Amino acid sequence: MNRAELISQFYGIFGTEGGEARVFCAPGRINLIGDQTDRNGGHVFSCALDLKIYAAVRKSRERRIRMQSRSMNDGVREISLDEELTYRASDGWLNYVKGVLWALSWHGHVIQDGGLDIFFESTLPAGAGLASSAALEVLMAAILREMYGFECHDDVDLALAGYSAETEFIGQSCGFLDQFTCAMGKKDHALFINIGKERCEYVPLKLGDTRIVITDSGVRNPVRQSVFKERAEETGKILRKLQYLVNIRQVCDLSLDRFESVKDVLMNDVLVRRARYLISEDMRTIQAVSAMRVGNLNRFGEIMKRSHISLRDDYEIVCPELDFLAVRAWQEEGVIGSRMTGGGYDGCTVSLVKEANIDSFCENLGRAYREKFGELPVFYVPQTADGVRELL
Numbered sequence: 001m002n003r004a005e006l007i008s009q010f011y012g013i014f015g016t017e018g019g020e021a022r023v024f025c026a027p028g029r030i031n032l033i034g035d036q037t038d039r040n041g042g043h044v045f046s047c048a049l050d051l052k053i054y055a056a057v058r059k060s061r062e063r064r065i066r067m068q069s070r071s072m073n074d075g076v077r078e079i080s081l082d083e084e085l086t087y088r089a090s091d092g093w094l095n096y097v098k099g100v101l102w103a104l105s106w107h108g109h110v111i112q113d114g115g116l117d118i119f120f121e122s123t124l125p126a127g128a129g130l131a132s133s134a135a136l137e138v139l140m141a142a143i144l145r146e147m148y149g150f151e152c153h154d155d156v157d158l159a160l161a162g163y164s165a166e167t168e169f170i171g172q173s174c175g176f177l178d179q180f181t182c183a184m185g186k187k188d189h190a191l192f193i194n195i196g197k198e199r200c201e202y203v204p205l206k207l208g209d210t211r212i213v214i215t216d217s218g219v220r221n222p223v224r225q226s227v228f229k230e231r232a233e234e235t236g237k238i239l240r241k242l243q244y245l246v247n248i249r250q251v252c253d254l255s256l257d258r259f260e261s262v263k264d265v266l267m268n269d270v271l272v273r274r275a276r277y278l279i280s281e282d283m284r285t286i287q288a289v290s291a292m293r294v295g296n297l298n299r300f301g302e303i304m305k306r307s308h309i310s311l312r313d314d315y316e317i318v319c320p321e322l323d324f325l326a327v328r329a330w331q332e333e334g335v336i337g338s339r340m341t342g343g344g345y346d347g348c349t350v351s352l353v354k355e356a357n358i359d360s361f362c363e364n365l366g367r368a369y370r371e372k373f374g375e376l377p378v379f380y381v382p383q384t385a386d387g388v389r390e391l392l
Contacts, residue, residue: 007021014058022056024146024388025388026136026182027050027386029131031342037252041249044195047185048184048185053121058116068118069120111144131178134178181387182387184200191203212352213352213361214341215351219322288303326338326340
């Protein structure tokens with residue numbers, strides 16, 4: 001995204017008076033492996049992407065935040081800074097901005113003078129499971145910190161503000177992973193994270209002549225949140241039952257061997273499969289990171305395949321479209337590995353594909369998907385990226 005062009009578009013909407021605009025951006029994120037484990041005390045392997053949300057920003061004298069998003073195409077929207085911040089479904093994407101204002105106000109960070117004019121532009125698809133809402137939240141938190149000098153100690157505080165906005169103000173069920181990766185991403189690296197134990201390590205992505213390819217199924221399933229709630233209830237039951245026999249704080253604290261010796265306490269085949277997925281996925285994530293450290297991409301790809309199968313058969317959050325994209329990708333020349341990624345039931349797959357085979361991969365998979373489901377998927381071949389920052 002060209003900084004000068006973004007500022008020019010800002011001036012076309014809000015005028016040139018009032019000083020120069022500043023430009024900020026926040027990346028999306030993709031899970032290479034490890035889904036749902038972050039909510040259960042386990043590990044994830046996630047990286048920030050150069051699919052981003054950008055914002056040109058300038059202070060104004062008025063007690064309001066005026067915003068326009070080119071991708072939303074709904075004109076100039078407005079939030080009054082002198083009215084109570086409340087969630088309204090009709091406000092749509094504005095709720096994420098209001099949520100960050102609300103979250104920061106709980107820590108004493110309140111705009112005392114003037115307001116803001118903001119123009120948003122995005123290369124990050126909304127609703128695809130690539131953390132577009134988290135990127136917007138972290139971006140807004142960074143804007144407020146930098147424009148008003150709020151004393152957020154580090155970028156983790158920005159992530160926490162975004163997480164509070166989404167879970168408490170908006171009421172969405174999500175983990176902290178999305179906001180954390182959008183804030184803390186590092187180019188050419190992935191984040192090996194255990195949220196529960198507050199550990200994060202930057203691991204170089206040794207991809208060589210291989211690229212990350214994201215395939216957006218185009219599916220946006222409204223049952224996603226109800227399924228998240230159902231899985232959360234199931235894992236709560238699993239944890240309580242397991243704690244009768246073993247001293248653990250989270251499901252992923254248990255080894256797979258130990259689980260197999262105590263699984264009968266669950267007395268329910270569905271709960272056994274849910275627990276088996278979480279515990280084995282945590283192990284797979286650790287193994288996959290070890291493979292990446294030594295550049296063994298073939299092993300990494302095989303682990304991705306096993307992850308997808310377990311997500312489909314044990315955790316049951318893979319819709320037919322995502323399953324088709326992953327299984328069909330395994331058959332393509334030059335594909336190292338492929339799996340669904342994100343929350344499940346809609347969104348994207350992530351694949352590792354030899355650079356020389358990317359064109360044929362997209363052509364063949366796109367044609368097969370259209371023949372099966374009547375729609376064309378959208379392909380992205382992103383680079384990794386740094387976390388939220390100002391473009392100077």
